[in-house]
Amino acid sequence: MSIKKIKDNVYAITDGSTRGNVAAYVLPSQIVFVDSGMHIPLIKKFREHIERETGKKASVLFITHAHGDHVFGNQIFEDCEIITSELTHEAMVDSQKNNWTPEALEEWKKNSEDPLALDGLKIVLANKTFADEYELVDRDVKVIVKRTGGHTAGSSYVYCPNYKVMFAGDNLFNHSFPWGGTPTSDPLKWVESIQEYLSLDVENYIPGHGSISGKETLEEFLAYLNKVISLMKEMIAEGKTEEEILEQADKIDYYPSKREQWKALSLKKWYEVITS
Numbered sequence: 001m002s003i004k005k006i007k008d009n010v011y012a013i014t015d016g017s018t019r020g021n022v023a024a025y026v027l028p029s030q031i032v033f034v035d036s037g038m039h040i041p042l043i044k045k046f047r048e049h050i051e052r053e054t055g056k057k058a059s060v061l062f063i064t065h066a067h068g069d070h071v072f073g074n075q076i077f078e079d080c081e082i083i084t085s086e087l088t089h090e091a092m093v094d095s096q097k098n099n100w101t102p103e104a105l106e107e108w109k110k111n112s113e114d115p116l117a118l119d120g121l122k123i124v125l126a127n128k129t130f131a132d133e134y135e136l137v138d139r140d141v142k143v144i145v146k147r148t149g150g151h152t153a154g155s156s157y158v159y160c161p162n163y164k165v166m167f168a169g170d171n172l173f174n175h176s177f178p179w180g181g182t183p184t185s186d187p188l189k190w191v192e193s194i195q196e197y198l199s200l201d202v203e204n205y206i207p208g209h210g211s212i213s214g215k216e217t218l219e220e221f222l223a224y225l226n227k228v229i230s231l232m233k234e235m236i237a238e239g240k241t242e243e244e245i246l247e248q249a250d251k252i253d254y255y256p257s258k259r260e261q262w263k264a265l266s267l268k269k270w271y272e273v274i275t276s
């Protein structure tokens with residue numbers, strides 16, 4: 001695990017050791033963490049390291065969205081406010097009931113690269129929610145959390161205008177194909193969210209996966225998404241079949257995905273949203 005100090009008051013782990021990226025914003029009187037990854041012992045170390053180095057205490061954990069690789073370290077922040085959008089909270093409650101069964105969690109544990117990553121895993125839900133936007137103010141420093149949708153309906157970013165940093169979560173994959181096949185993935189909302197990210201005063205974007213990026217990575221992804229959407233719309237207007245459309249969309253060049261099925265499933269989901 002390598003803890004990167006992005007700038008004076010911002011730290012992140014983006015080397016994949018915690019699966020989903022995680023970050024810490026050090027505010028004047030407290031530390032705010034974003035996402036909790038999927039490696040409980042490393043997240044514990046991360047929290048302890050930042051608290052020791054800054055002499056401040058963790059007070060809040062913001063959750064960008066409901067996927068296991070971003071929330072399975074929540075138990076390390078049980079004494080904090082755990083804040084997320086209502087839709088993400090609902091998605092976690094649903095996953096707890098239907099997907100994160102004891103048997104399924106055993107499978108996750110078995111498939112982890114590090115056998116200790118999920119040892120003692122306990123699902124911890126948010127204890128505070130917001131509908132669309134949440135603001136935390138600590139003296140002269142502000143943290144804005146906003147739900148935009150895109151990767152999932154509840155997907156939110158965590159932006160600190162003072163530090164010019166944004167945690168984009170899984171709306172941004174740096175140099176790999178994003179996972180867009182979730183039931184609530186929406187390519188049109190995704191485009192709007194990336195446009196919004198670009199309009200903000202941000203120097204460092206922390207993606208959900210991959211290394212820290214500047215605006216170019218977002219522009220590249222936005223161009224790709226727009227290409228896919230216009231191709232699909234044109235071909236739909238021409239009366240082409242789903243199969244023909246997906247075949248052409250698959251030919252538009254972009255980074256490879258970490259998992260084989262991701263591209264095909266994402267394109268299929270986006271087609272479904274565009275035709276609905």
Ligand SMILES: [Zn+2]
Pocket residue numbers: 065067151170179208
């Ligand atoms: Zn995700």
